[in-house]
Amino acid sequence: MSHEVPYDEGYLEMDLLRFTTAGSVDDGKSTLIGRLLYDSKNTFEDQMDAVEATSKKRGDENVNLALLTDGLRAEREQGITIDVAYRYFATPKRKFIIADTPGHIQYTRNMVTGASTANLAIILIDARTGVIEQTCRHAFIADLLRIRHVILAVNKMDLVDYSEERFNEITEDFKKFASRLNNITDMTAIPISALHGDNVVDKSEAMPWYQGPTMLYQLETVYIGSDQNHVDARFPVQWVIRPHSDEYHDFRGYAGRVAGGVFKPGDEVVVQPSGFTTKIKAIESLDGPQEQAFAPLSCTMTLEDEIDISRGDMIAKPNNPPQKGQEIEAMVCWFSDNVELQPRGKYYLRHTTKEVKAIVQEVKYKVDINTLHKIEDTSTFGLNEIGRISLRTSAPLLYDSYRKNRQTGSFILIDSKTNETVAAGMIV
Amino acid sequence: MQTERNSYRVNHLAQLESEAIFILRETAAQFEKPALLFSGGKDSIVMAHLARKAFYPARIPFPLVHVDTGHNFEETIQYRDDYAKEIGAELVVGLVQDSIDRGEVQEEKGPFASRNALQTVTLLDTIERNQYDACLGGGRRDEEKARAKERFFSHRDDFGQWDPKNQRPELWNIFNGRKQHGEHFRVFPLSNWTEMDVWQYIKAEKIPLPNLYFTHQRDVVHRNGSMLAISDVVIPQAGEEVEKGATVRFRTIGDMTCTGAVYSDACDMDSIIQEVATARQTERGTRADDRRSETAMEDRKKEGYF
The missing domain is CATH 3.40.50.300 (P-loop containing nucleotide triphosphate hydrolases)
Structure with missing residues (x-):
């Protein structure tokens, strides 16, 4: 061989x-x-x-x-x-x-x-x-x-x-x-x-x-073809393309990387959090219009109607939207050796292309990762510790459970003073 | 990259392209004044090409920045100027000569002097003067062992230094570009590409390259295991072996004092790719700057090198 x-x-x-x-x-x-x-x-x-x-x-x-x-x-x-x-x-x-x-x-x-x-x-x-x-x-x-x-x-x-x-x-x-x-x-x-x-x-x-x-x-x-989610259409808007040139005067393209499912021109879509529905006009690229876009490809789509859309919004299908809410539960792994996770602690939370503020509501339990036992009488955790917490965010998140979608179910927490990435989170 | 119709299979180049485009857009979104470091070498050409794709049909939303040692190949400079004009990008050139004239750096003396190390000062100076808060670089993790630990979003302190022991973890598709005033980031969209990926992509996308990458005749001098092009800044010394009209090409393109040629008659993309596939030396093996010590790259990176 x-x-x-x-x-x-x-x-x-x-x-x-x-x-x-x-x-x-x-x-x-x-x-x-x-x-x-x-x-x-x-x-x-x-x-x-x-x-x-x-x-x-x-x-x-x-x-x-x-x-x-x-x-x-x-x-x-x-x-x-x-x-x-x-x-x-x-x-x-x-x-x-x-x-x-x-x-x-x-x-x-x-x-x-x-x-x-x-x-x-x-x-x-x-x-x-x-x-x-x-x-x-x-x-x-x-x-x-x-x-x-x-x-x-x-x-x-x-x-x-x-x-x-x-x-x-x-x-x-x-x-x-x-x-x-x-x-x-x-x-x-x-x-x-x-x-x-x-x-x-x-x-x-x-x-x-x-x-x-x-x-x-x-x-x-090893067969990995089924590892991507091609069912639940998710497109977190990353950047809005407005050329301001004579040729593309009214062009408004929504750029991002498909986080799940398949998008095609003509598909009916819903834009969250506004909830407006419209249709995909085209999927544009330097190589010409594309017939479809699916995870994990990056693409730019234009829509039939003019809707106010910005970074952090999510385009999905009307019959299968992501969850929307400000209260989330997650498994988190703590990354910082300088500070511990604090109950009522406030952090920046980054999820897909959106950043919000988040406050820790409750530390539910910590996992002893050697025995898989839950330790329930705990209120903080430190470097390398893993546990379940609940969070409240300053604005609604558009999310799925991590088990359903790795991209729309994951987030990081950032310390607002040091800008350090202090935790990785997986939404339950 | 075109994908197969009616199938959700994505080949590895299309995945790398998608990832790089994501990083380029993330850089535009997270920073106030990003810049793309453009040397006229193949990696920065691929990066600029990806940037065009990322923001099409708009122009790329950042300038091309070149740190010019003044010892570059003419072909590189010509390509750089033409390319910037073609894509309608602003071109900002930081001159090492200016840093020397301002007394910020001392030029190395002697017949083997190189301005390669001085580039770092000019680069940091250009970043500071223009207040760039993120610089996109074409560095790849497969290039050199110190780069294998580099992040996509690489944090630099207010002295422009890299601290390999204190980098931010990067998970999933989430990148943390938050920073204090005065700090900046280096961003590497091609982190996961290998030399072969870059060549295959250039071929698949039909991206034109400077002629230096293809075979040509050139007068060279053999110096410390490298084969350098003879020019105003590389003058053969007594006892050095000189070869007239050698049939060579360059695997990487940088400052003339430290970019070694290789013997080759590869005249098109296919023959270059075949050569890369059978190469027994890493591409940086032709770079005299990496040979100065085993940790040469790590040391330069800590100081703020590309």
Whole structure:
């Protein structure tokens, strides 16, 4: 099988898979990513030269593939990863974007960030230690962020004599835990050795008992076509285009990125929050008029009637509008190490293309993310903590539940003094 | 990008295009005075093309800003001027020479002097004088390891500095561009593109490029592992190997003192793409500025480089 990326017309047939990697310190996450890049021939000679030189300088025994993914000076010096880093590679079938998140402090915050745009999560387990608290935490976050596809990568199989029994035991343990989660619909367990390359890109000769896919094969073929919502039409208006030129004197275009469903010229639409209905006149582009627009495409639409519409408004279908309200309940993950979430605390809330002010009405509970227990007698939470709160906003939001739509069901909270992003929220 | 009719499949280039257009519109909406950093290189050309699409049929709502070291290829400058005129954009040029004349920077001395590092001062100065609060750049995360951690909306303090340990998390499609007075943002719509994506997009969209990207004959000098074009600012020194009429092209375009050529007879998009597909070196491997140390890019970025 050739791993060379096509440079001809085939390139336009490739689709995109975004995935995140989760693992504890020393689970071999960087080595796994380095292995994926190296074995799928996505590394360059000068990168490998630099990695070899650094390996030698650090006194590593082998060429340390983990170094391919370490970016900042402090990371290379201390051998750790500080922040979410994004990596890219491609095979003839797909282009991949990896959100590589570190496995130590601030872990939850980084994994939530990486998971928010991912279709799939790789959860790494050290075959010697098996399913531990952190594994459950990773699975919980993947589920909370509505990642439907999970690869359970049981790594370091070489250190347990490539034991089928051990692999089955770990897989069963994980399934027991995952049965308590809602959104993960597709889980594939793969026994690997990132260090030696077993079942990463090439099939392992040491584990003839394993008949399943390699990691790369699974990444290339997992079906993600149904991950976008093509049913509930949602178009948050991002920018109003008014050319003020002679040629387009009366042109008023509403620009944005389709967050759900399909829009076509002639469709009847409702504009929220005003509630006016009209029809789509055209979907415009530099390449000429378009027949339709659907998620996740950016487009510009013109409407039959002149209605006052501005950024933050939402265009939808009359028989299927989003919810509208100023009282929302949400799961939030707290991101700030400077301030805690406060009851009655006021924040800026950003949701789709709209910004409003929001006040915390009530902290309902906090989740112990290692046991999934609810802690109810709590009024604040701090860095990396996840819980359920209710909020009241200064103006109505046009929203869906996060489970129904990731774009119209998500928001961030911003501290009004520091402008720091302090929380990520998922509307219940 | 055209999508397939009657199917909701979106290929990866169309997804990247849609994402970049979203970022460009978000920049126009969230900031008072954004600017698009335009070098005449392929990444900034693609970014400007995406900006045209984002705001069509209106003109792009921000100026093109070029920091000119005075050591640019003539072809680049010509392309820049023609392009700005064609799309009806305002062109603002910050000259490194002006920064030197004002005594704000000291020019490097000696035969291997480069103005590359001085660009940062001129860039920050141009931003301050024009009060730009967001600068759109064509940087990509696949270019260099320090860039892999860069955000779409990258916060800079009032000294224009980047603090890699204190960046705002970016989730979903939501970007936080709030800032204090005096601070500004760098915005990178092409963050998720790779070199191959950029070339494929240029081909698919039939975007014209400066001739420097295609094969031509040129006199070059071999210096520190790079092959530099001989000019008023790159003068061969005793003991350096000079090659007359070498058949070369450039994979990246920047200041003449640090942009290395590669041997190539690629004369059209297809042959360039084939070359990129089989390349064994990263494109920044031809950039002498990244070779000064292993963390050269990280250090320059912290100071406020592009």
